[in-house]
Amino acid sequence: MTCGYRFRIYPNDTQRKQITNCFGCCRYIYNYFLAKRNELYISTNNFPTFSEHQKDLIELKENCEWLKDVQYYTLSMALQNMDIAYRKFLSRVTTNNETKHPRFKSKFDRKQSFKIRCTNANTKFQEKAIILPMLGKIKCRVSRDVYGRILSGTISRNSSGKFFVSLLITDMEKDYFLSTGKYVGIDLGLKSLVTTSDGDEYVNHRFVRKNLKRISKQDKRISKKIKRSKNHAKSITRISSMYERVINQRTDIIHKLTTQLIREYDVVCIENLCITDLFKQKNLARLKADASFGIVRDQLKYKSKWYGKEVIAIDRYFPSSQKCSSCGYIEKDLKKIDIREWKCSVCGIEHKRDINAAKNILYEGMKIYYS
Ligand SMILES: [Zn+2]
Numbered sequence: 386m387t388c389g390y391r392f393r394i395y396p397n398d399t400q401r402k403q404i405t406n407c408f409g410c411c412r413y414i415y416n417y418f419l420a421k422r423n424e425l426y427i428s429t430n431n432f433p434t435f436s437e438h439q440k441d442l443i444e445l446k447e448n449c450e451w452l453k454d455v456q457y458y459t460l461s462m463a464l465q466n467m468d469i470a471y472r473k474f475l476s477r478v479t480t481n482n483e484t485k486h487p488r489f490k491s492k493f494d495r496k497q498s499f500k501i502r503c504t505n506a507n508t509k510f511q512e513k514a515i516i517l518p519m520l521g522k523i524k525c526r527v528s529r530d531v532y533g534r535i536l537s538g539t540i541s542r543n544s545s546g547k548f549f550v551s552l553l554i555t556d557m558e559k560d561y562f563l564s565t566g567k568y569v570g571i572d573l574g575l576k577s578l579v580t581t582s583d584g585d586e587y588v589n590h591r592f593v594r595k596n597l598k599r600i601s602k603q604d605k606r607i608s609k610k611i612k613r614s615k616n617h618a619k620s621i622t623r624i625s626s627m628y629e630r631v632i633n634q635r636t637d638i639i640h641k642l643t644t645q646l647i648r649e650y651d652v653v654c655i656e657n658l659c660i661t662d663l664f665k666q667k668n669l670a671r672l673k674a675d676a677s678f679g680i681v682r683d684q685l686k687y688k689s690k691w692y693g694k695e696v697i698a699i700d701r702y703f704p705s706s707q708k709c710s711s712c713g714y715i716e717k718d719l720k721k722i723d724i725r726e727w728k729c730s731v732c733g734i735e736h737k738r739d740i741n742a743a744k745n746i747l748y749e750g751m752k753i754y755y756s
Contacts, residue, residue, distance in 0.1 A: 386690070390531055391551040394515065394540075395524040403454075403520060404540055404548065408497040410455045411463035412490040414442065419467050419487060435468045456519060462500035493613065495544035495621065503538030503552060515550060525550070533557040545625035561693035562648050568754075569650040570747025572705065572739045573678045579642060580739035582747040587642050596631050600624060639677065643684040647694050653685055654750025656705065657698040697750040709734065710744035 396404055418441075422432045433441075442464055446452045452460065470487040477485075501518055509516040515525040517538065533554040541549050570582040577586040603624045610617040646653055682698070689696040699705075707715050709729040716730065728735045 387553055387555045388557060389551055389553055391549050393526045394548045394550050396548055400520050400523055407455055407499045410452055411499040414460050414463040415467045416489045418464055438464055458502040459499050498539055498541035501538045503535050505535050508535055545622050545629055564651055567650045568652040570654040570743045570750055572743040574739055580743050582743040584740050600627050639680050643688055647688045647692050652695045652754060654697045654746050655682055657701050697753050699746060699749045703749055705742040705745040706738055708745050710741045
């Protein structure tokens with residue numbers, strides 16, 4: 386099992402120059418070999434393999450003065466990225482007859498990145514810094530402890546101009562949560578993101594909507610500016626930061642929520658996600674919400690593995706909201722989403738729609754668990 390960690394870094398002027406230089410060199414390598422491959426593919430219908438390109442790369446690095454400061458590994462990874470993109474493109478050509486070539490990378494791309502060879506020997510964490518190969522000590526917001534074996538590292542700049550280091554880790558130390566002997570079913574919804582069979586509700590914060598007005602105001606301003614001018618770039622940076630904040634807040638809330646559920650319960654039962662259903666959705670709000678549902682499910686699944694708990698997914702077409710959780714009668718008229726509370730016409734128990742659904746999901750999940 387591998388796991389990714391991402392930390393914000395604050396390079397100084399020299400490091401910033403080094404990083405920008407690496408972006409440039411990787412872009413150059415990517416574009417150089419892409420052009421070469423395109424040319425050969427068009428004229429001979431064949432192209433050199435990755436390892437043949439690697440030989441050219443060694444030669445190129447020796448002859449270009451400005452490539453000397455960048456690790457061979459970093460350049461080779463840029464070459465590999467091109468190779469992967471090219472093979473993807475070729476597989477699309479044969480299956481879909483789609484002929485969109487891999488795009489050349491541009492200096493104006495908002496997102497830039499390159500890989501560095503990080504290992505446990507050359508990568509060290511300090512209290513407010515990280516020591517990286519090639520770049521040395523960089524100020525870093527170390528938001529969590531890293532355990533395990535470091536496989537690789539990526540330095541990136543996002544569209545709002547912030548820098549990050551991402552590490553791929555394997556062989557993590559197992560850090561199990563204690564068993565609580567408690568089981569829960571959860572219902573995912575628009576009004577409350579998560580409702581549990583114990584009756585807890587976690588509200589869906591509508592960050593996007595709140596911030597959307599501000600973002601659309603900025604969007605209008607952008608259209609008035611000349612493309613690729615300094616002011617245009619500034620506005621894009623500002624908008625990207627706003628989106629980023631919204632996404633970060635949402636991710637943060639979902640992370641806290643899923644960790645809490647995994648900590649508190651030994652078995653969490655959820656409804657399974659059906660990807661084809663997702664694309665049938667015409668309602669945008671619903672679609673966006675479904676995207677959050679997907680994140681909740683994914684996080685629950687991998688965290689349950691991390692912390693030694695269990696997640697059980699039940700069939701999506703199970704009538705969780707129409708079924709009375711105490712007598713099992715299926716109330717056919719309950720399909721409309723706006724009926725929040727109802728009374729069972731057989732046993733007379735009053736239900737809150739989401740809690741009743743969560744209870745049904747729990748019972749169904751437990752059947753699978755004990756089968
Ligand atoms: Zn009933």
